[in-house]
Amino acid sequence: MRGRSVLVVGDLMIDEWIWGTVSRISPEAPVPVVAVSNHSFTLGGAGNVANNLRALGARVSFAGIVGDDDFAEQVRRLLREEEIDASGVVTVSDRPTTRKTRIVAHNQQVVRADWESMQPVTARDRERVAAFIRERAPRTDAVIFSDYAKGLLSREVVEAASACTIVVADPKPANLDLFRGVTCVAPNAHEAMEATGIAALDEASLDEMGARLLARMSCQYVVITRGEHGMSLFGHTGRRLDVPSVARTVYDVSGAGDTAVAVLALALAARTPIEQAVQLANFAAGAVVEKLGTATASSEEILALVAHER
Numbered sequence: 518m519r520g521r522s523v524l525v526v527g528d529l530m531i532d533e534w535i536w537g538t539v540s541r542i543s544p545e546a547p548v549p550v551v552a553v554s555n556h557s558f559t560l561g562g563a564g565n566v567a568n569n570l571r572a573l574g575a576r577v578s579f580a581g582i583v584g585d586d587d588f589a590e591q592v593r594r595l596l597r598e599e600e601i602d603a604s605g606v607v608t609v610s611d612r613p614t615t616r617k618t619r620i621v622a623h624n625q626q627v628v629r630a631d632w633e634s635m636q637p638v639t640a641r642d643r644e645r646v647a648a649f650i651r652e653r654a655p656r657t658d659a660v661i662f663s664d665y666a667k668g669l670l671s672r673e674v675v676e677a678a679s680a681c682t683i684v685v686a687d688p689k690p691a692n693l694d695l696f697r698g699v700t701c702v703a704p705n706a707h708e709a710m711e712a713t714g715i716a717a718l719d720e721a722s723l724d725e726m727g728a729r730l731l732a733r734m735s736c737q738y739v740v741i742t743r744g745e746h747g748m749s750l751f752g753h754t755g756r757r758l759d760v761p762s763v764a765r766t767v768y769d770v771s772g773a774g775d776t777a778v779a780v781l782a783l784a785l786a787a788r789t790p791i792e793q794a795v796q797l798a799n800f801a802a803g804a805v806v807e808k809l810g811t812a813t814a815s816s817e818e819i820l821a822l823v824a825h826e827r
């Protein structure tokens with residue numbers, strides 16, 4: 518998978534972390550006062566998908582938007598540090614850079630503040646992103662759409678990737694139909710339930726969900742990620758393939774879906790058969806749930822987990 522090129526398209530975010538300690542309650546309101554000891558930034562949302570690809574040595578470019586503000590500079594700095602090509606990151610003037618600010622005291626989150634707009638991106642800005650995708654898609658091994666429902670993804674942006682042979686989408690249920698015609702859609706079980714209106718997760722319901730999604734999306738594969746139950750693949754064989762989860766100790770499941778979609782697409786980019794690609798994605802996701810925070814999995818960590826499961 519090393520050296521394969523992947524274009525990530527989606528909702529880029531920056532996670533801002535304010536770390537500190539609490540020793541008193543504010544005289545102004547019944548809230549803790551955090552004495553700040555550290556302040557840092559990490560890439561979030563679709564940026565976490567890009568980080569996961571870089572951890573496996575992929576060549577990564579990004580298409581998305583940032584606001585015209587200081588946090589856009591932080592985003593560009595983080596992309597540069599990860600050696601992610603940011604020439605498809607467009608600055609827009611009518612919204613802030615999506616930012617999630619977390620205040621953490623004694624390793625416990627005290628509060629989170631979200632700075633974001635969920636309005637559709639203007640047609641002009643969408644076209645700038647789409648033009649970049651149209652130019653890159655024919656010479657990239659895979660495209661990933663990482664949807665956090667912040668208004669970037671549209672039919673036009675998705676169609677811009679149609680020249681690429683492998684397109685994997687991690688959709689939000691409300692946007693599902695935007696991704697019709699991609700190679701593979703990979704919702705989690707909850708999203709798949711919401712998208713199909715099927716309210717159960719027994720065997721028959723899962724099969725029905727997969728069949729409906731395959732038909733509705735006219736895609737080759739549907740992969741439903743199922744948290745502690747692993748993943749289920751639906752495809753041309755007409756039979757469901759279940760891959761059980763593999764983590765040894767679960768510390769933090771956040772971002773596991775980003776890892777799963779990154780590794781799935783990168784494995785397909787390296788011409789791995791779909792069954793093995795799903796298994797690899799499942800091992801990689803298992804490796805990141807063993808770590809705190811949103812994380813990435815290296816090839817060594819994935820291989821260690823594979824060896825452990827043998």
Ligand SMILES: Nc1ncnc2c1ncn2[C@@H]1O[C@H](COP(=O)(O)OP(=O)(O)OP(=O)(O)O)[C@@H](O)[C@H]1O
Binds near residue numbers: 764774799802
């Ligand atoms: N509790 C768990 N134990 C083992 N593996 C897990 C667990 N939770 C998640 N995973 C692994 O991570 C994959 C993706 O997780 P999940 O289905 O929860 O995606 P998600 O809800 O999109 O995640 P997120 O949105 O937090 O990134 C699963 O298919 C599985 O391989």
Ligand SMILES: [Mg+2]
Binds near residue numbers: 687
């Ligand atoms: Mg997810």
